[in-house]
Amino acid sequence: MEKIKVVxxxxxxxxxxxxxxxxxxxxxxxxxIVGPGLALQSGLGDDYEVVATVICGDxxxxxxxxxxxxTILDMIRPYKPDLFVAGxxxxxxxxxxxxxTIAKAVEDELNIPVVTGMxxxxxxxxxxxxxxxxxxxxxxAADMRKAMPKICKLAKKMINKExxxxxxxxxxxxxxxxxxxxxxxxxxxxxxxxxxxxxxGEPYETEYPMPVFxxxxxxxxxxxxxxxxxxxxxxxxIVPQGNPDRxxxxxxxxYGIYDITGMDSLTKDKxxxxxxxxxxxxxxxxxxxxxxxxxxxxxxxxxxxGELANYFVTTTGTGTSVGNAKxxxxxxxxxxxxxxxxxxxxxxx
Amino acid sequence: xxxxxxxxxxxxxIGANRIIPxxxxxxxxxxxxxxxxxxxxxxxxxxxxxxxxxQTEVDGQTVFEK
Numbered sequence: 001m002e003k004i005k006v007v008x009x010x011x012x013x014x015x016x017x018x019x020x021x022x023x024x025x026x027x028x029x030x031x032x033i034v035g036p037g038l039a040l041q042s043g044l045g046d047d048y049e050v051v052a053t054v055i056c057g058d059x060x061x062x063x064x065x066x067x068x069x070x071t072i073l074d075m076i077r078p079y080k081p082d083l084f085v086a087g088x089x090x091x092x093x094x095x096x097x098x099x100x101t102i103a104k105a106v107e108d109e110l111n112i113p114v115v116t117g118m119x120x121x122x123x124x125x126x127x128x129x130x131x132x133x134x135x136x137x138x139x140x141a142a143d144m145r146k147a148m149p150k151i152c153k154l155a156k157k158m159i160n161k162e163x164x165x166x167x168x169x170x171x172x173x174x175x176x177x178x179x180x181x182x183x184x185x186x187x188x189x190x191x192x193x194x195x196x197x198x199x200x201g202e203p204y205e206t207e208y209p210m211p212v213f214x215x216x217x218x219x220x221x222x223x224x225x226x227x228x229x230x231x232x233x234x235x236x237x238i239v240p241q242g243n244p245d246r247x248x249x250x251x252x253x254x255y256g257i258y259d260i261t262g263m264d265s266l267t268k269d270k271x272x273x274x275x276x277x278x279x280x281x282x283x284x285x286x287x288x289x290x291x292x293x294x295x296x297x298x299x300x301x302x303x304x305x306g307e308l309a310n311y312f313v314t315t316t317g318t319g320t321s322v323g324n325a326k327x328x329x330x331x332x333x334x335x336x337x338x339x340x341x342x343x344x345x346x347x348x349x
Numbered sequence: 350x351x352x353x354x355x356x357x358x359x360x361x362x363i364g365a366n367r368i369i370p371x372x373x374x375x376x377x378x379x380x381x382x383x384x385x386x387x388x389x390x391x392x393x394x395x396x397x398x399x400x401x402x403x404q405t406e407v408d409g410q411t412v413f414e415k
Contacts, residue, residue, distance in 0.1 A: 213362060213363050213364050214364065215364045216364065216366070217366075218366035218367065218407045218408070218409070218410075218411075219350070219366075220406065221404050221405050221406040221407075222403045223404075225400060225404060278374045280375070281375070282375050282376045282381045283375065283376065285381070286379070286381065286385075288378070288389075289377065289378050289379045289381070289388075289392070290377060290378065292392050292395075292396050294389065294392070295389070295392050295393050295396045296396065298393070299396065299400070304400065305400070343351075343403050344350045344351075345350075345351055345353060345396070345399050346351070346352045346353065346365075347352075347353045347354070347371070347378065348352065348353070348354035348355070348356075348359075348360070348371075348377065349355070349374055349375065349377055
C-alpha cells in the first residue's frame with residue numbers, strides 16, 4: 001500500500017540552522033524529515049511518510065507574508081501531500097503566525113487536512129483558531145514530547161475521516177464552533193447538578209462558557225455638553241419601516257445607519273423594530289422608547305447639548321455574536337469620530 | 350458612552366463603564382402603562398440622568414441609580 005504523504009513546516013530554529021541571527025532565511029525545502037519531523041514520523045507510524053520539510057526563517061516570513069506563502073505553496077505542491085503539519089510553534093509569536101498562515105493557505109489551496117500546535121497566548125491562535133485545528137501546547141519546546149503525539153493523533157483522525165470530538169477531548173484550542181448532540185440527561189438535571197457542585201465548592205465545568213469580554217478604561221467626563229455632538233446607537237433593532245437593509249431579527253450580521261434630519265420624534269409610520277428578542281408591541285407603537293429622539297430634540301433646543309447627530313446607528317442585539325458586534329463597533333465608531341461625535345448614548349432592550 | 354439598559358448585570362458583564370438602569374426590556378426608555386404623558390416624562394428623566402452620567406468622572410464601572 002502506498003504510504004500517506006506528509007509535508008512538515010518548521011522554522012530556522014527547529015531546523016537547527018540558527019536562532020534569531022538566522023531568522024531572515026528564505027524558504028527552502030528538504031527531502032524527508034528534519035528536527036521535530038522525527039517525532040512527527042514516529043507518532044504517525046509506518047503508514048505515513050514525511051516526504052518533505054519546508055523551512056523558513058520567522059522574520060523572513062513575517063516580513064514577506066504573501067511572497068513566502070506563495071513560494072512555500074509552490075514548494076509543497078509537487079509532493080502532492082495528503083496531510084500538512086506546521087510546527088508546533090509553542091509560544092513563538094512569529095513562528096505561530098507563520099504556521100497558521102501557511103497551514104490555512106495549504107488547507108484552502110490544496111484541500112488537505114492540516115494541523116498545527118501553539119501555546120494559547122501565541123498571537124497565531126487568535127488569528128487562526130477559527131480556521132484551523134491548533135493543538136494546545138505548553139509554553140516552550142520542552143513540551144514537544146507531549147505535543148507531537150496529540151498532533152499525530154488528530155491528524156490521523158482527519159485522514160481516516162473519523163469524527164473530530166470536542167476541543168477538550170482532542171486537545172485542540174476551542175474554535176468557537178457549537179455542535180448539537182443528544183445528552184441522555186435533560187438540561188434541568190444537569191443544571192441542578194452543576195449548581196450543587198458549585199455550592200459544595202467542588203470542581204465543575206460549564207456546558208456553555210461565556211466569551212471573554214475585553215475591558216476599556218472609562219473616558220473622562222465631558223466638560224461642556226453644550227458644545228458636544230451626541231449620537232444614539234442601539235441594539236434594539238429600530239429600522240425604517242420595511243427594514244430596507246434587511247437587518248436580521250436575531251444573530252445580526254449587519255447594522256444600519258439611518259437619517260433623522262429634520263425629525264422631532266421617531267414616529268411609528270416611519271420606523272419599526274425587527275428585534276426578535278422582546279415583545280415588540282410597545283416599541284412598534286412608539287419607537288422613541290428605544291431611540292429617544294423626541295427627548296433629545298427637546299434637549300437640543302434647550303441648548304443642553306451642542307447638537308444631535310443627524311443619524312442613529314442600529315442593529316439587533318439578540319443572539320448576535322460578540323465577534324460581529326465588535327466588528328460593527330469598530331467600523332461605525334470610525335464614522336462617529338470622523339463626524340465629530342463627542343458622546344454616545346447606547347440603548348439596549 | 351453611556352449604556353441605557355434594563356438588564357444591568359449584562360451591561361456589567363460586557364464592560365460598560367457608565368450604566369443607566371432602564372425601565373423594561375420591551376420599553377427601556379419610558380413606561381407605556383403610565384400613559385403617553387407620564388411615559389415621556391420618565392424618558393426625559395432617564396435621558397437627563399444619562400447626560401449627567403456623561404459629565405461625571407468614573408474610575409470603573411458605575412451604575413447611576415439616581
